[in-house]
Amino acid sequence: MGNFQRKNDLKNETSKEGPSETSPTTTGLFEEMLLGAANRAGPQQNLAESFVGECEKIGHPTLNGRVFVSWEEGKDRRRAWLPTLQALSVRKCDRVLLQRPANWPEPIVVGVIDGFAARPEIEPSVAATLEVQRDESVRIQAVDGTGLIEVRVAESGPVVRILSRDVDLEYPGALNITADQIALRAQRGPVQIDATDDVVVRGETIQLN
Numbered sequence: 001m002g003n004f005q006r007k008n009d010l011k012n013e014t015s016k017e018g019p020s021e022t023s024p025t026t027t028g029l030f031e032e033m034l035l036g037a038a039n040r041a042g043p044q045q046n047l048a049e050s051f052v053g054e055c056e057k058i059g060h061p062t063l064n065g066r067v068f069v070s071w072e073e074g075k076d077r078r079r080a081w082l083p084t085l086q087a088l089s090v091r092k093c094d095r096v097l098l099q100r101p102a103n104w105p106e107p108i109v110v111g112v113i114d115g116f117a118a119r120p121e122i123e124p125s126v127a128a129t130l131e132v133q134r135d136e137s138v139r140i141q142a143v144d145g146t147g148l149i150e151v152r153v154a155e156s157g158p159v160v161r162i163l164s165r166d167v168d169l170e171y172p173g174a175l176n177i178t179a180d181q182i183a184l185r186a187q188r189g190p191v192q193i194d195a196t197d198d199v200v201v202r203g204e205t206i207q208l209n
Helices: 002-017 024-041
Strands: 049-058 066-073 076-083 095-100 108-114 137-141 147-154 157-162
Touching (some): 049 108
Antiparallel strands (some): 066 076, 095 108
């Protein structure tokens, strides 16, 4: 009789406390709540990722800074006019790197992997400007006051004058000089040309005096 009464007391205490946190009933309800919330939210979109595409056309008819790019996404081949980063030079047939930000609705062209077309030179920005009058010059000198270079304005245009008597012009790579006309004059002394390879002189008429 005593054992039967003790079992009834334990049963009554359990019913008062309710199901435990780890009971199958509570766990099942919690999982159903999470599953329902996930179904209502739907699949996540615009996950950040990077992939490679190919530029097919440039020059959007109305919008600047967009190129027509095709890329593979899964089993599909997608094509769209996509924005590019500012000052990015993209040409037709270039392979481009695309980045899809998490909070942006479309991919962005962030770089050129290999550019087959010639890259246009970027116009350098002016860091500083110094105005020089006709009777003024810009002079660079050493710490001891020795003049090195002077720049002034003449009637024929700018004049760059090296103030040192003897000058050595050294350059580690190839030196190319291009102009409409080139004149080399030695006012005093000879002109000497030394080369470790062939010396080539081309012209319509070569005059030797």
